[in-house]
Amino acid sequence: MMTAKIDIDQNWLRGEYLDKHRSTTDLGNEIGCSHVTIWSRLQEIGAVRKKPRKNMDLNWICEQYISEGKSAPDIAEEIGVSETTIRRKLKKIGIMRTQIESKQTKKFRKKISKGNKGKKRSIHFKQNVSKVSSIRWQDEQFRQKMSAMRQGVPFDEWKDYVSFEPYCPKFNFGLKERIRNGDDRRCQLCGKSEILNKRRLAVHHIDYDKMQGCDEKPFFLTSLCSSCSTKANFNRKMHEFLIASNHQWTYKNRS
Structure with a gap:
């Protein structure tokens, strides 16, 4: 018709x-x-x-x-x-x-949350979910795909688990404190103060290069609250752009 x-x-x-x-x-x-x-x-x-x-x-x-x-x-x-x-x-x-474009996504999540509110999951259901999750994470390719997703790169461009890379020795407590003070002890994405964060702000490598400060590489650091620091580990290209934009630095797309 x-x-x-x-x-x-x-x-x-x-x-x-x-x-x-x-x-x-x-x-x-x-x-x-x-x-x-x-x-x-x-x-x-x-x-x-x-x-x-x-x-x-x-x-x-x-x-x-x-x-x-x-x-x-x-x-x-x-x-x-x-x-x-x-x-x-x-x-x-x-x-x-x-x-x-998260407006519809947030609305969808609210509907799902409302629908699940008050539901009691059986022990058998929870055990099955835990078992499936455990099996998935035992698969090396699955872990690599999750790592690529967190880095914000296509799976075919994924190289290694970056969390195991060492930091430059110059990235120390004194440097972190200077960055936090320079940022007025506030998260440079959401504006949350260190007091509201209830712990020292995380000092984040804007371009995700842990060897900043060594091999004549300049430091590009910023202060983030716990929530924004966690989010910044996902879709790294987007967050690099967002943070760099807030600092009014020229953003160069990395292929």
Whole structure:
């Protein structure tokens, strides 16, 4: 059975999009259809506002998606490419949809939490879950995939378990204290104070290179609370960009 085509006034659509510069997402929400439908209709009537950008700058896409909070459809519309193209570019540098566009994810988690609230799991159920988890972690490839996920790199680019790498000897308590004091004893991602953190702030290597300070490598360090420090171990490329952006340093995408 075919779905009836939504009737959209072409003159109205052209005026709203070209003259008032409204986004396809906004227009879709107003008339009850997807941004894809709006974009297709605009192409049909030749009302494309932007010209495709020949060279898409990954750093610019990251900045728009993370710092500016724009959605993939809005970025795609702005530079005249498909949403799939933007998704593919973001995925290439380790940024997945659910890691940024978390509103729906949070809403979903709340529903799951509400549904599970009050449920009592049997001892047999808990034992089965524990057994399955134990078996999975005994598999070397599974552990490698988990390590790659934490590092924020594709599995085929994974090299080693970085947690076992040594730190530069110059990365000592005195240096950590200078970094914490320089950051006003506050987390540089969420702003939480060391007092609220209830322990000394973690001193984080922004580019995840533990040998900073040795072999003529400069230190790039920042202070993070316990929560942000834990999160920074997942999707490392995204967090490196976020932290570097907060420090107003030039972020260079690492392939």
